[in-house]
Amino acid sequence: MTLSSKAIALCALIIVICIGALSFWSESRNEDDRQWVTHTLLVVEKLQAVRIDITQAETGQRGYILTGKDRYLELYEAGVNQVRQDMKELPDLTADNAREREAIKRLDPLVAYRLAELAEGIEVRQRSGLLAGAEAVTHGNNGEKWMGQIAAQIGEMRQTEANLLNIRLGKAAASTRKMKIVIACGNSLAILILLVKGFVIHWETCQRNLAEQNLQRANEKLKRRTAELSETNIELESFAYSVAHDLRAPLRHIAGYSGVLTQDYGPRLDAEGLRCLGKIADCARQMGHLVDDLLGLSQIGRQKLSFRQTALGSLVAQAIEDLAPEFAGRHVEWQIAELFNAECDPGLMKQVFTNLLSNAVKYTRRRKRAVIQVGQTRQNEERVVFVRDNGVGFDMQHAKKLFGVFQRLHKARDFEGTGVGLAIVQRIIRKHGGRIWANAELGQGATFYFTLGTRENKTREQPDSVHEEATHVATS
Amino acid sequence: MSQQVEILLIEDSPEDAELTIRALRRNKLANEIQVVEDGAEALDFLFCRGSFKDRTPSEYPKLVLLDLKLPKVSGMEVLRAIRDDERTRAIPVVVLTSSKEERDLMEGYKLGVNAYAQKPVDFEQFAETVRQIGMFWMLINKLPPPGEAVATRAQGA
Numbered sequence: 001m002t003l004s005s006k007a008i009a010l011c012a013l014i015i016v017i018c019i020g021a022l023s024f025w026s027e028s029r030n031e032d033d034r035q036w037v038t039h040t041l042l043v044v045e046k047l048q049a050v051r052i053d054i055t056q057a058e059t060g061q062r063g064y065i066l067t068g069k070d071r072y073l074e075l076y077e078a079g080v081n082q083v084r085q086d087m088k089e090l091p092d093l094t095a096d097n098a099r100e101r102e103a104i105k106r107l108d109p110l111v112a113y114r115l116a117e118l119a120e121g122i123e124v125r126q127r128s129g130l131l132a133g134a135e136a137v138t139h140g141n142n143g144e145k146w147m148g149q150i151a152a153q154i155g156e157m158r159q160t161e162a163n164l165l166n167i168r169l170g171k172a173a174a175s176t177r178k179m180k181i182v183i184a185c186g187n188s189l190a191i192l193i194l195l196v197k198g199f200v201i202h203w204e205t206c207q208r209n210l211a212e213q214n215l216q217r218a219n220e221k222l223k224r225r226t227a228e229l230s231e232t233n234i235e236l237e238s239f240a241y242s243v244a245h246d247l248r249a250p251l252r253h254i255a256g257y258s259g260v261l262t263q264d265y266g267p268r269l270d271a272e273g274l275r276c277l278g279k280i281a282d283c284a285r286q287m288g289h290l291v292d293d294l295l296g297l298s299q300i301g302r303q304k305l306s307f308r309q310t311a312l313g314s315l316v317a318q319a320i321e322d323l324a325p326e327f328a329g330r331h332v333e334w335q336i337a338e339l340f341n342a343e344c345d346p347g348l349m350k351q352v353f354t355n356l357l358s359n360a361v362k363y364t365r366r367r368k369r370a371v372i373q374v375g376q377t378r379q380n381e382e383r384v385v386f387v388r389d390n391g392v393g394f395d396m397q398h399a400k401k402l403f404g405v406f407q408r409l410h411k412a413r414d415f416e417g418t419g420v421g422l423a424i425v426q427r428i429i430r431k432h433g434g435r436i437w438a439n440a441e442l443g444q445g446a447t448f449y450f451t452l453g454t455r456e457n458k459t460r461e462q463p464d465s466v467h468e469e470a471t472h473v474a475t476s
Numbered sequence: 477m478s479q480q481v482e483i484l485l486i487e488d489s490p491e492d493a494e495l496t497i498r499a500l501r502r503n504k505l506a507n508e509i510q511v512v513e514d515g516a517e518a519l520d521f522l523f524c525r526g527s528f529k530d531r532t533p534s535e536y537p538k539l540v541l542l543d544l545k546l547p548k549v550s551g552m553e554v555l556r557a558i559r560d561d562e563r564t565r566a567i568p569v570v571v572l573t574s575s576k577e578e579r580d581l582m583e584g585y586k587l588g589v590n591a592y593a594q595k596p597v598d599f600e601q602f603a604e605t606v607r608q609i610g611m612f613w614m615l616i617n618k619l620p621p622p623g624e625a626v627a628t629r630a631q632g633a
Contacts (some may be wrong), residue, residue: 241577245574248574248597249489249574250573251497252595252596253491255497255597255598255599256491256599256602259599259603260495260498260598285597285598287597288598295576312548
């Protein structure tokens with residue numbers, strides 16, 4: 001999952017959580033509003049009860065006065081008790097509203113007077129009989145006046161509560177509406193985000209599939225190209241081989257017939273004629289070397305390596321022995337260090353040492369004291385073999401050409417050669433999976449380094465010694 | 477009737493043939509050299525067929541010098557034919573060729589070649605190579621008595 005897609009998922013999650021929290025908060029506020037509505041209704045009911053209960057007390061009182069029966073007295077007393085109870089509860093119910101509290105304070109004495117009047121009627125009936133009682137009810141008190149005032153007071157209070165109820169109902173409705181809007185918006189947003197996320201995932205999947213397809217196509221193309229290239233390489237090597245091979249025959253004939261000419265007709269030729277004949281033979285010989293080297297190069301290209309655990313040191317010793325005729329009569333100081341054992345093709349690796357040492361011998365030709373070193377060093381975990389001489393060296397500016405076929409950094413007049421030796425060396429090293437490079441300074445000698453890419457060449461020892469190890473072993 | 481052929485030179489290049497013959501003659505190595513220019517002719521000669529049908533069958537050369545790159549029938553096929561027939565099996569065959577391909581060397585020895593030499597480009601080296609081959613096979617090497625069939629060990633004689 002990409003970073004942006006993670007961010008989108010996180011966003012959606014946060015929004016869903018927020019909506020949840022908001023809904024909870026909104027719901028609890030709504031609950032409060034509803035409780036207030038219920039409360040208001042309760043107050044209204046209680047005020048209504050006060051009127052009814054007073055009426056009940058009145059009914060009981062009048063019944064008693066008319067009949068003198070205890071049943072009415074009980075009705076009266078129950079009504080009075082109920083009114084007292086109602087009046088006790090009212091202040092608690094209206095504690096939240098100062099205006100209502102004031103109204104209750106005004107209602108309280110009215111109710112008290114009315115109750116006192118009713119009590120007085122009962123007392124007169126008990127003391128003086130029916131007529132006095134009836135007289136007390138009809139003329140002796142201000143019952144209607146008090147009841148009118150009580151009704152007015154209760155009406156006012158109910159109006160106040162009704163107003164409150166309207167406000168509270170409005171508030172509850174508003175908060176419900178708000179909550180609905182919040183939930184609707186939040187959910188829409190969450191759905192939108194999830195849709196976007198879904199789209200992003202779909203798009204990413206498409207992109208990935210496309211990339212995978214492209215990669216597969218590129219891989220197939222690469223495989224095809226590699227197959228084509230290796231085929232072309234084999235064709236080229238075969239071509240080089242047959243060309244070199246076919247060139248060899250006419251060359252041999254040129255050399256052969258100039259040899260015949262020298263042998264059979266030499267005595268009849270003058271000095272210039274003999275010189276020209278000699279030139280022809282020399283050129284044929286030189287070209288013969290070129291062709292042979294080219295054949296060798298193409299042969300290495302086609303040859304399969306046969307790997308064997310090999311002591312590189314013994315290959316160096318053999319190479320020096322083979323080269324002996326090349327440095328006969330010269331003073332060459334050989335400094336050969338002990339070399340590691342490597343998994344390599346011994347025949348080809350011997351050729352590497354032969355070519356490198358042959359160069360070292362050749363380019364130290366003008367030194368009174370030629371010093372040729374072979375040793376090993378390490379470069380990042382990799383074992384490196386080096387061949388160093390104190391010969392004429394070369395300009396590092398031309399180092400790129402060093403390993404090219406037929407590339408020479410010296411004039412043929414100064415140092416003979418075909419320019420194939422180092423190309424062969426490079427080809428062999430590369431076939432082993434290794435690298436070769438050189439370091440030199442004009443007039444100061446040259447050092448060739450190479451690695452062998454095989455597993456065995458990767459040292460498992462600690463790279464403790466980074467110094468080159470080259471010890472004096474023999475002088476010749 | 478001509479003298480018995482001592483060396484059969486199978487060589488398609490007239491120049492190489494001339495230079496080889498010259499090197500042999502200068503060393504007085506072979507009086508009678510037969511040159512054939514392709515593999516088919518070589519087999520005709522050895523088995524007395526075609527233009528060689530009048531040759532005395534029991535007379536075999538002391539040495540066959542064989543080039544590998546030949547028209548019609550290749551040097552390797554000639555070598556195989558010589559080794560496959562018990563009449564010719566004992567004839568020494570020396571490959572003298574331009575190629576020093578490892579593959580050719582391996583195949584040559586597998587087919588039972590007696591020696592394998594690459595023709596040097598250098599004239600003197602070439603002459604010396606031919607001289608040494610001629611010296612050994614014509615003067616030093618001993619052959620089984622003529623007319624004796626030579627069976628291979630594989631055939632369990």
